[in-house]
Amino acid sequence: xxxxxxxxxxxxxxxxxxxxxxxxxxxxxxxxxxxxxxxxxxxxxxxxxxxxxxxxxxxxxxxxxxxxxxxxxxxxxxxxxxxxxxxxxxxxxxxxxxxxxxxxxxxxxxxxxxxxxxxxxxxxxxxxxxxxxxxxxxxxxxxxxxx
Amino acid sequence: xxxxxxxxxxxxxxxxxxxxxxxxxxxxxxxxxxxxxxxxxxxxxxxxxxxxxxxxxxxxxxxxxxxxxxxxxxxxxxxxxxxxxxxxxxxxxxxxxxxxxxxxxxxxxxxxxxxxxxxxxxxxxxxxxxxxxxxxxxxxxxxxxxx
Amino acid sequence: xxxxxxxxxxxxxxxxxxxxxxxxxxxxxxxxxxxxxxxxxxxxxxxxxxxxxxxxxxxxxxxxxxxxxxxxxxxxxxxxxxxxxxxxxxxxxxxxxxxxxxxxxxxxxxxxxxxxxxxxxxxxxxxxxxxxxxxxxxxxxxxxxxx
Numbered sequence: 001x002x003x004x005x006x007x008x009x010x011x012x013x014x015x016x017x018x019x020x021x022x023x024x025x026x027x028x029x030x031x032x033x034x035x036x037x038x039x040x041x042x043x044x045x046x047x048x049x050x051x052x053x054x055x056x057x058x059x060x061x062x063x064x065x066x067x068x069x070x071x072x073x074x075x076x077x078x079x080x081x082x083x084x085x086x087x088x089x090x091x092x093x094x095x096x097x098x099x100x101x102x103x104x105x106x107x108x109x110x111x112x113x114x115x116x117x118x119x120x121x122x123x124x125x126x127x128x129x130x131x132x133x134x135x136x137x138x139x140x141x142x143x144x145x146x147x
Numbered sequence: 148x149x150x151x152x153x154x155x156x157x158x159x160x161x162x163x164x165x166x167x168x169x170x171x172x173x174x175x176x177x178x179x180x181x182x183x184x185x186x187x188x189x190x191x192x193x194x195x196x197x198x199x200x201x202x203x204x205x206x207x208x209x210x211x212x213x214x215x216x217x218x219x220x221x222x223x224x225x226x227x228x229x230x231x232x233x234x235x236x237x238x239x240x241x242x243x244x245x246x247x248x249x250x251x252x253x254x255x256x257x258x259x260x261x262x263x264x265x266x267x268x269x270x271x272x273x274x275x276x277x278x279x280x281x282x283x284x285x286x287x288x289x290x291x292x293x294x
Numbered sequence: 295x296x297x298x299x300x301x302x303x304x305x306x307x308x309x310x311x312x313x314x315x316x317x318x319x320x321x322x323x324x325x326x327x328x329x330x331x332x333x334x335x336x337x338x339x340x341x342x343x344x345x346x347x348x349x350x351x352x353x354x355x356x357x358x359x360x361x362x363x364x365x366x367x368x369x370x371x372x373x374x375x376x377x378x379x380x381x382x383x384x385x386x387x388x389x390x391x392x393x394x395x396x397x398x399x400x401x402x403x404x405x406x407x408x409x410x411x412x413x414x415x416x417x418x419x420x421x422x423x424x425x426x427x428x429x430x431x432x433x434x435x436x437x438x439x440x441x
Contacts, residue, residue: 023249024256025271029233031181031292034325036234039272086323087330091274094425101427102317109318124319125333125435127385128425131241131275133248141272145325170396171403172418176380178328178439183381186419238421278388278422280395288419 041136049095061107084119094128188283196245208254231266241275335430343392355401378413
């Protein structure tokens, strides 16, 4: 078992099963040492701030990142090929008065940093939107640096 | 005529005329072997799911990609200089209940793959938004890999 | 004083103080010769087109870019290490009928071009959204090319 999967086990979390894209696109695409990862929506559905609480959304951000890691592993076979995290983009389906998008994304960022340490630290953009595929509560995409 | 333009002719589609940016920016910018392409809105206007049907939006995604290819050709002169597609980002102006953003984007992705084959396959993010420049129905931007 | 800071002085503007990220992320992250800069919201709050005028939003785009440059300088110590601007992404918190997102972003693009000249010209995407962190009026992120 690789170093990253060992850390996941120590954290007591499982990657779960990789899911196929819901359209004519790839889970991720590599160019040079950059890996561009497709946007993935949370399994959690509903508008954050009304249907869904802040706490539930933050937990969904972490869970969605685990789903993304499962998709990446399915493509690149070993998460240890990832050197670090470059950029995280998050879209939060936001009620008109909900403005804690950055705090929601910390659910995903904290996980990445606990797995990759200093190399896991990343640039980030957290944006509110009015709707997402499948009525999901949030959507994440990533740029990673590969070894 | 280059290979990509020959394929466009076989598909029975025309690039049409390149349009100038609507502000102080470039159609695309190259750095190393990556070409970052500016967001372009559809000529189709209106909210998808109310003013505009799903089918019209999907067709608009394809047409907007043709417009983007015209803009790129105007900049790089020959579409054969493009090696493949890295990442497509799409913003769909969505009615409160409209959640088929990925299926709309397939209109653009299908075209890219029919032109560049396996190298045309790409990572992608499909997001709903409440408004776009000129009241357009959707907006696409791209990262391409150059030869 | 470096060339870019001299130009800032000639323009009569100050960078102001760098601000720390509002969550578990970095101000910017470098990979190869690309610098990915985190999204930053404007100090100006409110929906553009209702709470906030177009003119105020355009000025806020310029001011937010100055804030971003202060953050970058804090990280890389000298703005002269920046070779040019690759891509600007802007999210404008838009009233239902507000569609001048590109013209708002010109406030940021004009500044970049006045500082870096031809190398400051960039690809760009201007999108409307319904809400942003802290209720801000707009949010900008950047990809830069480093020397």
